[in-house]
Amino acid sequence: MAATKYLNETEKRSLDRDAYCLNKLDSYIGDLNITHVHMGTLQTYIEARRTEGVKSATIARELAVLRRILTLAARTWRDEYNNPWIDTAPLIELPKWEDGAEPYPLNWEEQNRFFKLLPDYLNKMALFKVNTGLREQGVCWLRWDWEVQIPELNTSIFITPGKRVQYEDGVWGGEKNKEDQIVVLNQVARSVIEAQRGLHPVYVFPYQDRRIGHIHTTAWKKAWIKAGLPVDGSYNKGPHNLKHTFGRRLRSVGVSLETRKVLLHHKSGDITTHYSGAEISEL
Structure with a gap:
C-alpha cells in the first residue's frame, strides 16, 4: 500500500527505477505492516542480494527508495484521523562494502x-x-x-x-x-x-x-x-x-x-x- 501510494503520487525522472527497486524488496517485506519494516527485518533481503553478487551501491539505491517512503510515512502522510502512518521513520543504514566497479577510461x-x-x-x-x-x-x-x-x-x-x-x-x-x-x-x-x-x-x-x-x-x-x-x-x-x-x-x-x-x-x-x-x- 505504501509503495503504491509512493509510485502514484511521486513525479521524478527515475520513477521507473524506483518501481524496479521496490519490486526487488517486495518478496522480502511486501507482506509486512509498514510499522514492522526496519533494519532487523531487512537483513534477509540484504544478505540474499549480496549472495546473488549484487553490489552494495545497487542495494543502497534500493534501500534509499524504501527510506524515502518511511520518511514520508512519518512526516507527510496522514490517515483519516490525521495521524502519521508511523510515529518515527526507522534508521535505514545503506551498505558500503567497497565493492564498486572502477571506471575504465580507454586509451x-x-x-x-x-x-x-x-x-x-x-x-x-x-x-x-x-x-x-x-x-x-x-x-x-x-x-x-x-x-x-x-x-x-x-x-x-x-x-x-x-x-x-x-x-x-x-x-x-x-x-x-x-x-x-x-x-x-x-x-x-x-x-x-x-x-x-x-x-x-x-x-x-x-x-x-x-x-x-x-x-x-x-x-x-x-x-x-x-x-x-x-x-x-x-x-x-x-x-x-x-x-x-x-x-x-x-x-x-x-x-x-x-x-x-x-x-x-x-x-x-x-x-x-x-x-x-x-x-x-x-x-
Missing part, C-alpha cells in the same frame, strides 16, 4: 579496437559521446530542436533541457541537477553531427527510424568482450566509461578544472546567459 588503441567492433549506429553514438562527455540518455535523446546556432563562430551547440519535458514518443526526464546543459562540439563531434543530418526529422541518432533507448546494448557488450577489454567485474563495462575517457583526456592536455566542469556537465547555472560566443569559443 586510444583500445578505443579504436573497440569502436571498430560496434555496429555503425553505435559507433557514431560512442564517437560522439567520447568527444562530448554527454551522458548515455543525453546521446539517445539528442534532438535537432536542441541545437542552437552560434553565428559569430559559424558553429552550433546543443542544449539539453534541465527539466522534464513531454514529447510525442515519451518523456525526457531532464538533467540530474535540473539545469540546462551545454554540449560543445569539437571537430570530431561536429563531423559526427554533420554526417547525421537528414537521417531523421527529430533525433540525431535514430535507429530503424526511431529513438534508441540505450547505448549499452547486447551489441555493445559483445564488442567489449571481443575487444579484449576487462570483464572480471573490477571495472565498469558500460558507456559511462566514455565520459571518464573524455574527462581524462581533457585533464591530460591541461584543460582547467573550471572548464572541465562545464564540458563534463558538472557546472550548473543559466547557460543561456552565462556563456557568450567568446566563452563558447574557449570551450
Whole structure:
C-alpha cells in the first residue's frame, strides 16, 4: 500500500527505477505492516542480494527508495484521523562494502579496437559521446530542436533541457541537477553531427527510424568482450566509461578544472546567459 501510494503520487525522472527497486524488496517485506519494516527485518533481503553478487551501491539505491517512503510515512502522510502512518521513520543504514566497479577510461588503441567492433549506429553514438562527455540518455535523446546556432563562430551547440519535458514518443526526464546543459562540439563531434543530418526529422541518432533507448546494448557488450577489454567485474563495462575517457583526456592536455566542469556537465547555472560566443569559443 505504501509503495503504491509512493509510485502514484511521486513525479521524478527515475520513477521507473524506483518501481524496479521496490519490486526487488517486495518478496522480502511486501507482506509486512509498514510499522514492522526496519533494519532487523531487512537483513534477509540484504544478505540474499549480496549472495546473488549484487553490489552494495545497487542495494543502497534500493534501500534509499524504501527510506524515502518511511520518511514520508512519518512526516507527510496522514490517515483519516490525521495521524502519521508511523510515529518515527526507522534508521535505514545503506551498505558500503567497497565493492564498486572502477571506471575504465580507454586509451586510444583500445578505443579504436573497440569502436571498430560496434555496429555503425553505435559507433557514431560512442564517437560522439567520447568527444562530448554527454551522458548515455543525453546521446539517445539528442534532438535537432536542441541545437542552437552560434553565428559569430559559424558553429552550433546543443542544449539539453534541465527539466522534464513531454514529447510525442515519451518523456525526457531532464538533467540530474535540473539545469540546462551545454554540449560543445569539437571537430570530431561536429563531423559526427554533420554526417547525421537528414537521417531523421527529430533525433540525431535514430535507429530503424526511431529513438534508441540505450547505448549499452547486447551489441555493445559483445564488442567489449571481443575487444579484449576487462570483464572480471573490477571495472565498469558500460558507456559511462566514455565520459571518464573524455574527462581524462581533457585533464591530460591541461584543460582547467573550471572548464572541465562545464564540458563534463558538472557546472550548473543559466547557460543561456552565462556563456557568450567568446566563452563558447574557449570551450
